[in-house]
Amino acid sequence: MYLRALTSLADDGTTTCSSEELAASAGVNSAKLRKDLSYLGSYGTRGVGYDVEYLRYQIAREIGVTQDWPVVIVGIGNLGHALANYSGFRSRGFRVVALLDADRDRTGETVAGLDVRAFEDLESIVADNDVSIGVIATPAVAAQSVADRMVAAGITSILNFAPTVLSVPDGVDVRKVDLSIELQILAYHEQRKSVSSEVVS
């Protein structure tokens, strides 16, 4: 988040900023921001603030986005399509090296300039490109078996869009994104707004 805010500031031509400004554009408390940054080192100047470009580089280096991360996406449905085309990945140092789908009818299609390949090619692709991050955009029923296969192929980080809890061995990181849960949270608050206004009226 800080990295994004800093990039945005740099694009606006800002060369230096205070913790207060940066915190505001990242949407957090300024004390929290300063404490977070202090874990990386002491990159600010008291009385002045932070140098945007310098701090940006330091954060990028720390979280590892200065290097290029090869990524494979499995499941080229609507979501997989969108992910393959998502420019945010490219600009943050992620390179989609392959799109895989179990559906034989899909292999050979071209999406976002990449050929969709057979799921069987997973192992060789991972080995050839030294891939350590995989994205699962398959239906829920397929997710666990895809994850197992990914782990066997040597992938150690998985971003899971399927609405399932994946079980993986220790040492493998999984992060789950569930788009409809976010909507459900909003709906819950909406419901509470309406019931509390009914009580008032």
Next chain:
Amino acid sequence: MYLRALTSLADDGTTTCSSEELAASAGVNSAKLRKDLSYLGSYGTRGVGYDVEYLRYQIAREIGVTQDWPVVIVGIGNLGHALANYSGFRSRGFRVVALLDADRDRTGETVAGLDVRAFEDLESIVADNDVSIGVIATPAVAAQSVADRMVAAGITSILNFAPTVLSVPDGVDVRKVDLSIELQILAYHEQRKSVSSEVVS
């Protein structure tokens, strides 16, 4: 999450379950699950467990997914496309009533069975369908103005996929989803794995 786990159990034909089982399939601690459920009421039976169907209904009622929530999606790029087609919304009680895009060339296209309409129609669509939830899938630069317009039209909950912090008045809820931040978190852990193994070797 619990709702999804319960639905999954119900599909498997399970009629009753313990907090231990449900916690396992939701990926949380059983004590936490029981505490969470206790906020809703006392829907379990000691010595037996929870009735899957009954608990499912109670949770659905509490979080408001028993009713139908109309939703508008603004920005029909790759992501908007995927969201419009995403079946998970429909099955969780969300109904996409309109797709809007500022690009005049896009209006008239049909996506997921809905016509893409001009952004100018926002106010009338919101009023006619009693919409309170909006989804922003536009580029970052457009997001804030779309949000302002949504709020003015009467929308009180926004799901934001654009990589920007939105500022909205009190009483309006915003949730942000940033797909590449999740990947960055994975990349960070990957980097730490590799540096720590270098130290060992």
Next chain:
DNA sequence: GACGTTTTGTTCTCCCGTTCACAAACTCCT
């Protein structure tokens, strides 16, 4: 009908993240 077993609901404790508040450090102005 009483007792042991199982499982929920709840209390207590611990721990971690967040925020406040202030000293240290730097700049600018006189």
Next chain:
DNA sequence: AGGAGTTTGTGAACGGGAGAACAAAACGTC
């Protein structure tokens, strides 16, 4: 050069969520 004004970095206080542990309640068995 010195003091006033900023702004960082960090120690201390606060709050809340997560897990352990236990009492209460239901079921089954004899």
